[in-house]
Amino acid sequence: MIKSPIKLAAVATFLTAPFFLVSPPVIAAGGGGGGGGGGGGDPYGSSYSGPASSSPQQRDRKTTRRTKKPTKQSAFDDPAFREAYRTAYATIYERNDYLAAIDQLHALKHDDQPNVANLIGYSYRKLGDFREAQLWYERALKADPNHVLTWNYYGLWQIEQGNREQAQYHLTRIAAICGTGCDEYRSLAAALEKPPGTGLVY
Template identity: 80%
Template sequence: MIKSPMKLAMLTAFLAAPIILFPPHTVLAAGGGGGGGGGAGGGDFYGSSYSTPAPAYPQQKDRKTTHRVKKPIKQSGFDDPAFRDGYRAAYATIYERNDYAAAIDQLHALSRDDHPNVANLIGYSYRKLGDYKQSQVWYERALKADPNHVLTWNYYGLWQIEQGNRDQAQYHLQRIAEICGTDCEEYRTLAAALEKPPGTNLVY
């Protein structure tokens, strides 16, 4: 028989200890898994996914580097519905209607000539119109805005082939390989064009 309240309290605590030390297991809900659905667009419409990445906002602690991220912020025009819709219309004018002169006007109307996607498509349109000088100006402008804009390296490489500059086109092919490897579409199409005999009419 327990003779003191103190011993009774100790016994109660001892008997309760296993409950505290070994609580019942809690069943955790399984995570939702890797839901996928990639972003809309991609491919040529939004330009290369290998272009200069957007700035990593959480890493902007160092105020000295903020000016360096200005250009990618400026280039993220697809967040603006008016810009996106205007670009989509120009894209359709080029690739669905092959009306390159009208597309150039549509692209200039976006007031974003220094956006690499815009400059690249202006260069492409001039190339399709046979104005190789203007085309070159715009390809250079696109690469100045984004030196890793892989679609521009591709289109400009095709420009080089049509001008007979196969060595330069080979350099463009090498740059594409450095940016996205040899399995990306931009590499494959330029490599295929380089394999064709000189003077072959390119459909790209």
């Protein structure tokens, strides 16, 4: 009679032991893999370290990202906005009338749209108002940290201010966004190769 409960306890322990030995590594592998995958190649620099990409939370995050990104450009869905933006663009690059362009860009009522904020910054820079230009470049990058043309123009601003190390940082940001073959990278790299004090034509 005494041996029977001991045998039953031994058998029960033996049968449940494999479950405990197998279970923790499965849980650890799932959690560890998700943390590395979630924070790893996130182009948005997110510190998110949630589940692996196959989980619903990760899919929701990606879906949210896809739906958020177009809202930054949604003003361009409006034909009237597009036409007014083109007019301001031509005022800057064809007529070099930067004061008029600033008024035209403000009239769009989308100062936080990165393309608009960047061109306002560019116009102030061309007028020699470097402090105001900096504020608008930073506003554009706040709206879209991957706005490559702002990184380019702001990098040129840095060179004009004598901040070549900072301009080099901007160049590395551009490379991370669009590579070393894009126009924005090539033009900033060319400006950095010029001797300090050389007037920029950009």
